[in-house]
Amino acid sequence: MATKVAVVTGSNKGIGFAIVRGLCKRFDGVVYLTSRDTGRGKQAVADLEKEGLHPKYHQLDITNKQSVETFRDYIKSKYDGIDILVNNAAIAFKNAAPEPVSVQAEQTLFVNYFSLLSTCDILFPILKNGARVVNVSSSMGHLSKIPSEALRNRLKDEKLTIPELSGLMQQYVDAAKQGTHAAEWGNSSYAVSKVGVTALSNIQQRLLNDRDIKVNSVHPGYVDTDMSSHTGPLTIDEGASAPLFLALDAPDSVKGQYVWFNSKIVDWTSEKPEKE
Template identity: 60%
Template sequence: MSLTKVAVVTGSNKGIGYAIVKGLCEKFDGKVYLTSRDEGRGQVAINELKKLGFNPAFHQLDIDDEESVVKFRDYIKAHEGGIDVLVNNAAIAFKSNATEPTGIQAEVTLKTNYFNTLRACEILFPILRPNGQVINLSSYLGHLSHIQSPELRAKLSDPSLTKEQLSELMNQFIQDAKNGVHIERGWGNFTYSVSKVGLSALSIIQQKELDKENKNISVNFVHPGYVGTDMTDFKGPSTIEQGASAPVFLALGGHNLKGQFVWFDSSVVDWYSPKPPNNAY
């Protein structure tokens, strides 16, 4: 069993995830795992990084497949002993011109971005080592202010909010979207935003829960900027390397931040404030 430090990046065969792996290969004193749903695409990414002089490891990992996550956990536990850095990057978003009904978009988006990310964390957190770092990739749209309803914002920011209660709220949004009342209920009209607000709120809860274990594990959530990737139809002005900057900063220790919303420039932003910063990227 290896005593080498281990970093894992989900959904990292392309885009920001790929750049995070690259950045960790450059700066992290340990072994870096590039993971992806598709083994072939993952191997292509590994080969690209090897041509650049890096040597990341690869393992198949699909957070939408519970068996895949369990297999990955068991492999890491057997071969590495644990995880020191976990970057939850895997996510999906419908295109702006998608024709699927909002209810379907809500169900599919939250399944990956919130519910299955939560499940992956529940499976992998037990093998986090002391002093570990968890980085959840949120978004500018993951700021609490993007929820229109004051009542919903109050519930999402309640210090006593539990994971179960948060999941109930996320399920309520899906049901409201299916019933076509999500806008009048104050959720807004962008399912991706709700999924990332949910992930942001989850990050705060996760930090509180891990604090009770006294293992000095940090959970932070980050807005990487508006990055030119498949998800943004390459409209984002920032490069994937720029998008990876703050996540890598946090992975390397991030000034011992815990439970914070970190902007792309590595500054700390008040998630609860009435408005997010003007500089989205």
Template identity: 45%
Template sequence: MVTGGNKGIGYAIVKELCAKFEGRVYLTARDEGRGRDTVNTLKKVLKERLGIGTEAGLGLSPSFHQLDIDDQKSIDAFAAYLKNTYGGLDVLVNNAAIAYKVFFITNLIHLFDLSLVCHVSSSCGHLSEIRGDEPAASQLRAKLAAETLTEEELCGLMEQFVAAAKDGTFRQAGWPASTYVVSKVGVSALTRIQQRALDSDPRPDLIVNSCHPGYVNTDMTSHKGPLSIEQGAVCPSHLALLPPDITEPKGAYLWHDKSVVDWTTKKPAPV
């Protein structure tokens, strides 16, 4: 399942998974018409360019389901569909550009078996991007990097940012002047929290990672990124297709070249 799959990096991830994943791949989008049009286009691409058949049941043809992760009814409807149809979900690529939906993935994990999660983060999601006024920024970084940080505490920090942004005190509180940065840092921190929780789960191969896909030529970057959407899909697809019984990466932050980056120290030059 790929969220926000009707264009950009999400579209390229769906295409890559259809070529390599031995199962059913779901492209999801908020707009049903656009989503279905994209699926029909992708089926033609897979058949004409890659030689992949589109017959039902092969597992190499993309399927569509409407999903708006800002709408709880939409989330519940898709979760119920997956549970009733397949009994669970193997892999989730959380690609949709969102402000901060901490319980979206948590709810899915609680609803049914979910083995692999890849959060599509950003170079902006590195902890070093929390750089408001010191020493408040240093204190925030320490809180976000704490091995004891919980989802509730992370939500509380995000709520503090929203409040500080509203009253104009975010800099003094240590936050940067970017809601995008804060949201992506939140996603990266959530990845670590979720993996710690799953480490104690008896089910095997429960893995959550996040990645920076690179500066990609998409609508979001105003088409200024030097990388193609196919290049942007490399690391997310790699994480979605991790083999069984691996020991790492788990709860990690990866760069677009699939290398594991220390989230708490200096990050590489963004590309």
């Protein structure tokens, strides 16, 4: 019988690390911890091995197509595909970051949206039938974070294509460079990037319905990590709970959904999400 394979991007620390830990405890197959920095990734594997867990390691930088292609070719040659893909790798500038909005917009969208998309483009062809994809979004990825009603209507349009969505994301970056973004898009590049991830997840599900592949986006909660400057009340294991629910436990009927840290499906298009 073919070996089952789970992959978590950006998983040498934080929520990604805890997702690997949870998968190692419960998933009937091999679990790949991946990271951009090899040293940090191998240290994370060593830390989990001290807990009696045995993830495998492979270098993976989602911003580098060659790195993703190398990883794809490795998985393809060693196994027959991927059963669980958790797209966790992301960046966030701190509130006090000195970089101008133009730089923050370009870099945040490049990593959190465009690099996630290119990673999916490269890895989706080796997803097995029945596979589950979990795209880590955020409460900031709720559609209500976009001030413009016209933009919200575009983003939730069920006929929106990935090239059209990417065009909208690029429009935001261009507007940020010109300083004209705030009225329509708001003031958070992170929010725009995660709205893009949630919208992308919905489109990906539509495109994959005929392959019995489930794609969902998830808000893992406000977690005590480097990204939150350790201000979140949840532990990383609590933050891994909803991603693990989607990867392992959710009924097959849960697809194309936006799920919050309490494993509840939230209406992405509602005026306001429930409280975090």
